[in-house]
Amino acid sequence: MTAQQRQFLLYGLILLGGIAAPFVFPNYTFQIAVLWVMILFALTWDIMGGQMGYNSLGNIFFFGAGMYACAVIQIGLYYNVGEYTSAYGAVRVDFTPGQYYLGLVLGILASAVISAVFAVIFGWIVFGLRGPYFAIGTLGVAIAAGELVGAWDWLGGGSGISMPTYPGEPDARANLFYFLCFGSAVATFLFLRILYATRFKLAINAIRDDEAKAEAMGVHTLRYKIIAWSIAAFFLGISGAIYGNMSGFIEPLEVAFPTVTFGIFMVLMALLGGKGTLWGPVLGATLFHVIKEVTWTHLLGWQWVALGLLIIINVVYFQQGLLGWAQEKWPEAFGIRVDEDSSTANREQRSAAE
Amino acid sequence: MTDMIEVAGVSKAFGGVQANRDVSLRVPPGKITGLIGPNGSGKTTLFNSIVGYHPIDEGSIRFEGREISRLRVPQIARLGLLRTFQQTRIYSKMDCVQNMLISVPHREAGWRTMFTPFQPELVDKAEQLLEFVGLYAKRRLISGDLSFGQQKLLEFAMALMNEPKVLLLDEPTAGINPTLINGLIDRLKRANEEFGITLFVIEHNMRVIMNLAENIYCLAHGELLAEGPPGEIQNDQRVIDAYLGAH
Numbered sequence: 001m002t003a004q005q006r007q008f009l010l011y012g013l014i015l016l017g018g019i020a021a022p023f024v025f026p027n028y029t030f031q032i033a034v035l036w037v038m039i040l041f042a043l044t045w046d047i048m049g050g051q052m053g054y055n056s057l058g059n060i061f062f063f064g065a066g067m068y069a070c071a072v073i074q075i076g077l078y079y080n081v082g083e084y085t086s087a088y089g090a091v092r093v094d095f096t097p098g099q100y101y102l103g104l105v106l107g108i109l110a111s112a113v114i115s116a117v118f119a120v121i122f123g124w125i126v127f128g129l130r131g132p133y134f135a136i137g138t139l140g141v142a143i144a145a146g147e148l149v150g151a152w153d154w155l156g157g158g159s160g161i162s163m164p165t166y167p168g169e170p171d172a173r174a175n176l177f178y179f180l181c182f183g184s185a186v187a188t189f190l191f192l193r194i195l196y197a198t199r200f201k202l203a204i205n206a207i208r209d210d211e212a213k214a215e216a217m218g219v220h221t222l223r224y225k226i227i228a229w230s231i232a233a234f235f236l237g238i239s240g241a242i243y244g245n246m247s248g249f250i251e252p253l254e255v256a257f258p259t260v261t262f263g264i265f266m267v268l269m270a271l272l273g274g275k276g277t278l279w280g281p282v283l284g285a286t287l288f289h290v291i292k293e294v295t296w297t298h299l300l301g302w303q304w305v306a307l308g309l310l311i312i313i314n315v316v317y318f319q320q321g322l323l324g325w326a327q328e329k330w331p332e333a334f335g336i337r338v339d340e341d342s343s344t345a346n347r348e349q350r351s352a353a354e
Numbered sequence: 355m356t357d358m359i360e361v362a363g364v365s366k367a368f369g370g371v372q373a374n375r376d377v378s379l380r381v382p383p384g385k386i387t388g389l390i391g392p393n394g395s396g397k398t399t400l401f402n403s404i405v406g407y408h409p410i411d412e413g414s415i416r417f418e419g420r421e422i423s424r425l426r427v428p429q430i431a432r433l434g435l436l437r438t439f440q441q442t443r444i445y446s447k448m449d450c451v452q453n454m455l456i457s458v459p460h461r462e463a464g465w466r467t468m469f470t471p472f473q474p475e476l477v478d479k480a481e482q483l484l485e486f487v488g489l490y491a492k493r494r495l496i497s498g499d500l501s502f503g504q505q506k507l508l509e510f511a512m513a514l515m516n517e518p519k520v521l522l523l524d525e526p527t528a529g530i531n532p533t534l535i536n537g538l539i540d541r542l543k544r545a546n547e548e549f550g551i552t553l554f555v556i557e558h559n560m561r562v563i564m565n566l567a568e569n570i571y572c573l574a575h576g577e578l579l580a581e582g583p584p585g586e587i588q589n590d591q592r593v594i595d596a597y598l599g600a601h
Contacts, residue, residue: 195469197471198468198469198470198471199455199456199467199468199469199470199471199472200469202448202452202455202456202472203456203468205445205447205448205452205456206445206448206456208447209444209445209446209447210443210444210445212443213439213443213444213445214445214456215427215428215431216405216427216428216431216436216437216439216443217431217436217456217457217460217512217516218428218431218432218436218459218460218461218516219428219456219460220428220460221428223468224468227468276447335494336449336494336495336496337494337495338491338492338494338495339490339491339492339493339494
């Protein structure tokens with residue numbers, strides 16, 4: 001079996017598993033949907049944190065921004081948003097299936113674009129910061145956004161918004177949002193897989209390794225940085241829009257801008273799997289989510305201790321993450337080796353002889 | 355014929371330290387020009403001023419007749435005026451070929467080229483240049499694991515990949531063993547002759563600079579002390595005094 005066939009087989013198995021999961025384990029549909037959201041989190045965080053060396057602690061902002069943008073569009077298309085939110089879900093507002101699906105689709109698309117635009121705007125401001133200052137600056141953006149929305153009555157303030165009710169059976173609803181989560185994670189992965197085969201990847205890697213050198217070589221560093229963040233924001237906006245609808249109820253601090261849970265988890269998952277790789281975040285997110293769910297179920301009361309232990313083991317013994325550690329142990333398997341041909345002429349002779 | 359670089363009356367102070375005072379010099383096209391001077395005489399400051407690392411206090415810097423003293427580093431690099439660093443700087447977590455590929459000229463980098471893979475011709479060119487500096491066999495190794503001398507060679511190859519018109523080299527032979535130095539001098543000369551790149555070189559090693567440059571400027575205490583062909587500079591009493599600390 002060639003490497004390519006093996007890859008197709010792997011992708012096929014993952015796709016099949018993803019499609020079959022809600023039917024095989026109907027009781028865990030929500031849990032597995034969240035796993036796909038986690039994979040999307042880790043993948044998008046890694047664009048900046050792993051590939052570009054900018055550790056953002058505020059990426060969760062785009063998740064929340066997407067969630068609220070989608071809610072406003074879904075409601076605003078048919079009702080007055082201020083009236084809807086001030087009723088705090090006390091008035092039952094019915095959406096016809098047509099209204100619901102149109103609102104959902106437009107909301108998801110718009111939230112992706114709006115989040116990406118936010119990334120461009122904030123990019124101009126915070127990309128002047130480097131290293132730890134960038135991390136703290138972005139964290140500030142996310143926390144401020146949570147507080148701002150909490151004080152904004154038109155958006156329901158701290159009491160949040162009840163999302164439009166799904167016009168159908170609970171099982172169909174669970175499956176719909178499961179497949180939206182699954183689809184968005186797969187789309188993110190495939191997009192990044194194509195993106196990382198282009199000039200873009202080497203440019204952001206160069207920024208990670210030595211930004212001053214990249215500038216001295218004429219690389220359009222600011223342009224690359226802003227695009228990288230916009231891509232992350234685009235997919236995070238989509239996932240925020242989906243997650244908000246899947247939860248059915250959104251509010252600023254715990255659901256939309258949870259900096260200390262999801263906001264930190266995305267960093268941990270990428271570190272655990274191996275930052276700066278395509279598969280690392282996927283592996284890390286899966287492992288993290290499984291460990292988290294198992295400890296929540298079987299070690300209740302100790303779950304944060306277990307999670308803390310995992311983080312300590314990760315940063316003390318596996319700083320490069322699982323994939324980074326594997327690459328150090330078996331460099332040849334990753335193509336890092338001295339070539340037996342010492343010149344291009346030798347290589348041409350050899351290939352001519354074959 | 356206009357000079358490649360024309361520095362006229364440039365002064366630069368950092369707080370109370372006058373790093374450059376009224377420096378004027380010219381780098382003619384197609385030639386190798388040298389810049390020497392004792393430690394702390396303002397050579398690297400002058401280089402930094404030319405490539406736009408910091409604004410200058412007074413004077414003008416022209417590149418091919420165009421004023422560049424207000425442009426920023428990447429803009430100047432895209433015009434074709436490139437520098438290497440005294441402390442070698444490469445992309446240390448990427449392999450050599452990747453280091454080379456991302457060093458392609460970014461002059462016409464549009465939105466589309468950002469998202470296209472590298473053409474096979476570019477990979478070929480990267481490998482040929484790596485062969486030119488003797489790093490072909492190690493092209494798939496992570497560049498940060500190479501020896502210091504090899505990293506310097508890689509940085510030089512990256513500069514060539516960028517197809518600059520002028521290359522400013524800050525102490526290209528510092529920290530390289532004497533056998534490798536001869537090979538490097540030869541390669542610098544070939545880059546100048548075969549690729550037509552104008553070189554402007556800071557160098558402490560007198561044997562190297564006397565072999566390489568056709569015209570040499572000497573700085574001392576931030577001011578221009580002497581100018582002339584190697585033979586003349588070597589015997590200039592002011593230069594000898596500056597190096598021996600008679601100033």
